[in-house]
Amino acid sequence: MKVPFRKILAYLDGSEESISALMYSILLAKSTGAELHAVYVVNTKALSELVRAHIFIDQEKREYLEDLKKDSARHLRHAERLASSKDQDIIVKAIEGSPHIVIQDYVKANGIDLLAIGPVNAIRSRRDELTSENDRMLRTVPCQVLVVRDDSGIWEQFEG
Amino acid sequence: MTLLETLDRDLIKVPLSSADGSSVIDELVGLYAAKQGLPQAEASSIAAAVKAREALGSTAMENGIAIPHAKLHGLARNAVVIGISRIPVPFGGKEGTRVFFLVLARDDSPAEHIQLLSSIAKVASSQLFVRMLLSSKTPQDVYQLFFE
Numbered sequence: 001m002k003v004p005f006r007k008i009l010a011y012l013d014g015s016e017e018s019i020s021a022l023m024y025s026i027l028l029a030k031s032t033g034a035e036l037h038a039v040y041v042v043n044t045k046a047l048s049e050l051v052r053a054h055i056f057i058d059q060e061k062r063e064y065l066e067d068l069k070k071d072s073a074r075h076l077r078h079a080e081r082l083a084s085s086k087d088q089d090i091i092v093k094a095i096e097g098s099p100h101i102v103i104q105d106y107v108k109a110n111g112i113d114l115l116a117i118g119p120v121n122a123i124r125s126r127r128d129e130l131t132s133e134n135d136r137m138l139r140t141v142p143c144q145v146l147v148v149r150d151d152s153g154i155w156e157q158f159e160g
Numbered sequence: 161m162t163l164l165e166t167l168d169r170d171l172i173k174v175p176l177s178s179a180d181g182s183s184v185i186d187e188l189v190g191l192y193a194a195k196q197g198l199p200q201a202e203a204s205s206i207a208a209a210v211k212a213r214e215a216l217g218s219t220a221m222e223n224g225i226a227i228p229h230a231k232l233h234g235l236a237r238n239a240v241v242i243g244i245s246r247i248p249v250p251f252g253g254k255e256g257t258r259v260f261f262l263v264l265a266r267d268d269s270p271a272e273h274i275q276l277l278s279s280i281a282k283v284a285s286s287q288l289f290v291r292m293l294l295s296s297k298t299p300q301d302v303y304q305l306f307f308e
Contacts, residue, residue: 013271014269014270014271014272015271015272043271043274043275046274046275046277046278047274049278049281050274050277050278050281053221053281053284053285054217054218054219054220054221055219055221055227055229055277055281056277057216057217059216060213060216064270064273064274067270068270068271068274071269071270071271132162132275133275
């Protein structure tokens with residue numbers, strides 16, 4: 001049977017959950033022959049909004065931008081190491097912007113047909129203000145979406 | 161961790177007893193320190209970090225909410241401490257502040273810290289939500305508001 005996707009994108013946001021999604025994507029790409037991408041989005045939109053709301057001062061925004069860039073570099077290096085450990089090629093990239101918009105654009109520009117993300121929020125509140133970037137991606141990205149639960153099974157599969 | 165996952169009903173105080181900004185920070189940090197069983201010296205160090213950040217520019221917003229914060233080395237997990245004052249407290253904004261969200265964040269998880277602050281900023285931008293927060297009588301009332 002033909003595999004119904006050719007290009008997988010794993011979204012990284014600096015969380016452990018997104019690393020689990022990446023590990024699952026590596027296993028999936030390895031077993032299907034799909035091309036694998038990983039993108040870390042440096043959320044500059046949130047930084048700008050925090051300055052506008054007077055929660056951050058400009059100096060803080062600059063410091064956090066540097067912190068986020070370092071975090072992205074660290075996570076993408078880790079992604080390369082994980083892929084390499086499974087002998088899987090991976091294309092990694094850090095992009096600045098609003099996460100769900102950056103991912104939409106990346107999916108369109110690169111012909112991605114499967115996006116892998118970490119868990120979406122449990123429905124514990126009806127407040128739209130508490131909607132996460134993962135939720136927004138799930139709703140807006142123009143391709144199939146794989147929501148990867150963060151559980152020890154993935155780590156065991158990966159290391160097994 | 162999301163804001164909802166970070167909230168802890170033991171880290172909510174209604175009403176606050178302090179009448180000035182510096183004392184409010186001490187009171188909120190004190191609540192956190194008591195819950196964590198931290199020694200006084202560590203609590204003082206956390207409060208000093210928060211006050212040092214406030215000294216660079218007040219985090220008071222226009223709607224009577226302030227989000228003092230600090231990133232700290234060695235913190236086990238991010239924390240949000242909420243305090244609501246019956247009277248407006250001078251906190252550097254044009255008007256007094258009644259709702260305080262103290263955010264203490266690990267220094268090695270910038271993305272999570274920013275997500276936490278953004279979530280608080282978003283709920284704080286809802287006038288209805290702020291009105292409900294201000295009318296809360298108990299920590300349980302405040303906690304429950306986030307889950308409705």
